[in-house]
Amino acid sequence: MEKRLYFIFGDLVANSFVATVAGALTAWLIGGAWGMVPGMLAGMVLGMAIALPLTLALLFPVLGVMEVMAPCMVSGMLGGMWGGMWPLAGAGILQWGIGTGVAVVVIIYAINAAMSGPQEVGG
C-alpha cells in the first residue's frame, strides 16, 4: 500500500487530470450527439487514446510506470465515456473528471491492498 504523500497526491491529481482532459476532448468532439451507446463506446476508445500520450509523456517520468499507466488508462476511458454520452461543459467536465479520477484511485488502491504481498506459487 502506497503511503508516501507525494505519490498519493500525485495519483489523485494525475487521474483527475487525465479524466478531465479525456472528458473535455470527447465532449467537444462527440458530446452526446451520437446517441448514448455509440457515444459511450467511441468515447471510451477515444478517452484511452487521449490518456496514453498524456501518461507516457507527462506522468510516467514523475510518478512511475505501471502505477500511473494502469489507473490513468481507466480514468481516461471513463472520462471519455462521460464526454461521449453527454453534452458536458465547463464545471460539469471538471466535476466528472475529478470525481472519476478520485474514484479510480480509491478503487485501485483497494484492489492493490488486497492483491499485494506473497502469492501462492504451488508446485
Added chain:
Amino acid sequence: MDTATQEKWDRASRTFDLMSAYGPEWRWRPAKLRLFERMNPDAKILFLALGTGLDISCFPPGRDITAIDISPKMVERAKERVAAYDGNMTAQVMDVHAMDFPDDSFDQVFTSCTFCSVPNPVAGLLALRQVLQPGGELHMFEHTGSRLFPFSAMMKLMSPLASKFGPELDRDTVANVRAAGFHLVEVNNIFLDTVKTIHAVK
C-alpha cells in the same frame, strides 16, 4: 548478438534517465531495496540488465557483482555509477542469449525490469540457469502482464506499440521462469499483479 535489440536500447539510452530516474525509481525503491538486500556478502553475483546503472544505488555495499547489458551506450552511461559502487563491480556488454561465462559460475542472479524486454525470455532464463550453480538463486524485479480486466486487455493492446521503443507489457514472466526449469520459491506482488518480485532456485 541481437543487433536489433541492441540498437533499440542504444536509442533508448538517450532518454532513459529522464524517463526513469525520478518517478519510476523512487516509486520502486522500497521494493528494490528489499530485493537487493538478498545479495549475499560471499556470493558471486550476476546482475542484468544494468541499463544506465540506476539500480546500483539500491545495492548493499561490499558485494561481488558482474553486471551485463546488451546496449554499449547504456553501459557507457552507467560507467560512473559502476565506478562509484562501494564493492567489487564490473560492467560488460553482453546478450543474455549468448553469454561468455562458464557454466555454474554464479551463486546468485538478479534481474531488474529485464525479462519484459529480452526477445526470447525462456531461452534467456535457460541461459541464466546454465551459468547458475546448482541450488543457485534467481531474484527478479519485473513488470508483467495482468490477469485483471481491463488491465489485461489494455496491456495486450498497447504491447505491440510499446515494444517498438522499450519493453513488452504482457509477458507472463512467472510462467517463463517455470518453463525454464527453475523451482519457484516466492512471488510477491508489488503493484496489482503487474509489478512483482520473483525468487526461484536452480
